[in-house]
Amino acid sequence: MALIDRLGEALxxxxxxxxxxxxxxxxxxxARGKSLWAMPMGTACCAMELxxxxxxxxxxxxxxxxxxxxxxxxxxxxVAGTITKKMAPAVKRLYEQMADPKWVIAMGNCTISGGxxxxxxxxxxxxxxxxxxxxxxxxxxxxxxxxxxxxxLRLRERIATESIAPDRRREGSYTLPMPGDISLGARLxxxxxxxxxxxx
Amino acid sequence: MAAEIGQDECFVNEVExxxxxxxxxxxxxxxxxxxxxxxxxRLDGEVVTKAEPVIGYLHRGIEKMAENRTYxxxxxxxxxxxxxxxxxxxxxxxxxxxxxxxxxxxxxAEYLRVIVCEMQRIASHMMSLGSAAADTGAFTMFIYAxxxxxxxxxxxxxxxxxxxxxxxxxxxxxxxDIPEGWAESVLAFCRDHRTALDDIDALYFGNVIARDxxxxxxxxxxxxxxxxxxxxxxARGSGVNWDLRKHDTYSVYPRFDFDVPTGTNGDCYDRxxxxxxxCYESCRIIEQALxxxxxxxxxxxxxxxxxAPRPGDAYDHIESARGSLGVYLVSDGSVRPYRMKVRxxxxxxxxxxxxxxxxxxxxxxxxxxGSLDPVFGEVDR
Numbered sequence: 001m002a003l004i005d006r007l008g009e010a011l012x013x014x015x016x017x018x019x020x021x022x023x024x025x026x027x028x029x030x031a032r033g034k035s036l037w038a039m040p041m042g043t044a045c046c047a048m049e050l051x052x053x054x055x056x057x058x059x060x061x062x063x064x065x066x067x068x069x070x071x072x073x074x075x076x077x078x079v080a081g082t083i084t085k086k087m088a089p090a091v092k093r094l095y096e097q098m099a100d101p102k103w104v105i106a107m108g109n110c111t112i113s114g115g116x117x118x119x120x121x122x123x124x125x126x127x128x129x130x131x132x133x134x135x136x137x138x139x140x141x142x143x144x145x146x147x148x149x150x151x152x153l154r155l156r157e158r159i160a161t162e163s164i165a166p167d168r169r170r171e172g173s174y175t176l177p178m179p180g181d182i183s184l185g186a187r188l189x190x191x192x193x194x195x196x197x198x199x200x
Numbered sequence: 201m202a203a204e205i206g207q208d209e210c211f212v213n214e215v216e217x218x219x220x221x222x223x224x225x226x227x228x229x230x231x232x233x234x235x236x237x238x239x240x241x242r243l244d245g246e247v248v249t250k251a252e253p254v255i256g257y258l259h260r261g262i263e264k265m266a267e268n269r270t271y272x273x274x275x276x277x278x279x280x281x282x283x284x285x286x287x288x289x290x291x292x293x294x295x296x297x298x299x300x301x302x303x304x305x306x307x308x309a310e311y312l313r314v315i316v317c318e319m320q321r322i323a324s325h326m327m328s329l330g331s332a333a334a335d336t337g338a339f340t341m342f343i344y345a346x347x348x349x350x351x352x353x354x355x356x357x358x359x360x361x362x363x364x365x366x367x368x369x370x371x372x373x374x375x376x377d378i379p380e381g382w383a384e385s386v387l388a389f390c391r392d393h394r395t396a397l398d399d400i401d402a403l404y405f406g407n408v409i410a411r412d413x414x415x416x417x418x419x420x421x422x423x424x425x426x427x428x429x430x431x432x433x434x435a436r437g438s439g440v441n442w443d444l445r446k447h448d449t450y451s452v453y454p455r456f457d458f459d460v461p462t463g464t465n466g467d468c469y470d471r472x473x474x475x476x477x478x479c480y481e482s483c484r485i486i487e488q489a490l491x492x493x494x495x496x497x498x499x500x501x502x503x504x505x506x507x508a509p510r511p512g513d514a515y516d517h518i519e520s521a522r523g524s525l526g527v528y529l530v531s532d533g534s535v536r537p538y539r540m541k542v543r544x545x546x547x548x549x550x551x552x553x554x555x556x557x558x559x560x561x562x563x564x565x566x567x568x569x570g571s572l573d574p575v576f577g578e579v580d581r
Binding site: 047049052055081082124 | 228229230231235236256257258259260261262264265268276277279280283284327343346347350353363364365576577
């Protein structure tokens with residue numbers, strides 16, 4: 001068990017530990033959420049949009065997400081593209097090689113349900129949640145790069161509710177206001193997070 | 201299902217290495233395999249003695265799926281074959297359907313198909329050149345090339361609403377006519393693109409590191425290229441002057457003035473260079489097509505809702521960015537194809553990898569694989 005997990009356990013049990021715990025949690029969540037290095041598990045069409053999202057026009061780096069094709073370096077696995085039964089063990093093994101804490105974004109309909117390949121094919125896994133714990137589902141065939149960025153922002157919101165103590169979730173969001181704290185919705189002048197992926 | 205997935209048998213080495221041989225497994229997830237290809241490499245020191253590509257990690261059964269769909273419903277499936285150049289598979293399939301059902305396509309639709317496919321060729325070659333360059337460490341080149349691809353993708357989005365899976369070419373015509381101002385923006389792109397190609401030429405092909413990595417690596421002789429069924433830039437890089445647009449011409453290609461660039465040495469450098477020059481030629485074709493195109497219908501008249509061609513079979517092929525892409529269709533007279541078979545150029549070109557890689561260093565294998573430009577949606581289908 002990692003040191004940080006033991007810290008959480010110790011704080012939760014101690015007198016007045018909850019106050020310290022929530023402060024530590026907000027720092028840890030902030031740090032984890034703002035630097036989500038991505039493992040681009042691109043197998044098919046969606047991989048093209050995954051590349052597009054990290055290149056000049058869409059520029060993933062500004063959200064702190066940097067594609068790094070090495071499971072040991074990364075925090076979030078973006079599964080982009082159809083996963084066949086032959087490929088699934090490799091994806092599973094790569095996920096197992098990633099260091100905790102780790103998250104999964106299922107990008108594209110194929111990874112959610114098999115998508116267009118749901119009904120009458122024999123080789124496609126009908127959704128990666130059959131063997132991976134998925135945090136964010138991102139629909140589209142393929143989703144636009146903007147929606148992928150939105151998915152990362154949604155994941156960040158989810159991370160903000162996590163606690164280092166076992167079996168505990170926090171209410172609300174980051175409590176540490178930081179300079180340069182942008183969200184896509186606020187930047188576009190909208191009232192909430194942008195839904196993204198609207199096709200014509 | 202869960203039990204099937206849990207098994208890990210794909211990582212067992214099928215081959216028992218001898219004492220002085222090292223077996224290295226590259227892939228199926230590896231940044232330089234351009235998809236989900238696995239290569240089992242046997243090494244003597246750092247020299248490849250045998251490289252064996254293992255395919256099928258993206259086999260989605262598209263050919264089988266086509267048998268359960270009507271002729272029009274197959275078109276979106278063909279988008280997902282070669283996802284770097286979706287327009288080609290659309291067009292090859294539609295040509296086979298049109299041949300099978302005896303549909304005459306209006307002239308304007310043919311021009312639109314030529315324009316989008318030449319743009320797609322540029323986009324695909326940019327992806328190919330860029331990712332192959334990134335494999336050799338020239339990441340800047342990837343960004344330059346991807347910038348050009350992004351502009352084409354934007355133009356396609358304006359045309360048909362999708363960035364990647366266009367579903368644009370339909371049996372009997374195309375789905376949309378060009379929007380207002382689109383032709384001008386494409387012409388402007390062609391002008392800018394030539395400058396960008398000059399930049400890429402100087403930045404990448406003028407770079408001594410890139411030249412040293414590619415020259416003399418993975419030499420494919422013209423005889424071997426023909427014997428192994430290579431096509432597209434892989435065959436033309438070896439000096440085989442074979443381009444379906446010229447030598448088995450189709451659509452309105454005879455009306456355009458363009459050259460077929462060929463290489464001489466058949467190494468990775470020549471293959472990459474052929475792709476670069478093809479982009480210049482594609483710009484020429486797009487400009488001529490936009491100038492020649494006249495107003496008119498974009499869909500064949502009298503098309504039934506449900507196509508049911510007479511029993512028979514048809515094969516048609518086009519020159520995709522990777523080579524001769526053919527679709528063979530068999531009809532039994534019903535509204536669904538009895539059988540669809542795709543002749544994939546990427547599959548045939550990938551078969552060259554063991555021959556080309558033998559005797560080279562392990563790091564050259566990556567360059568050779570990049571120069572063959574496989575797209576695994578099309579290899580595995």
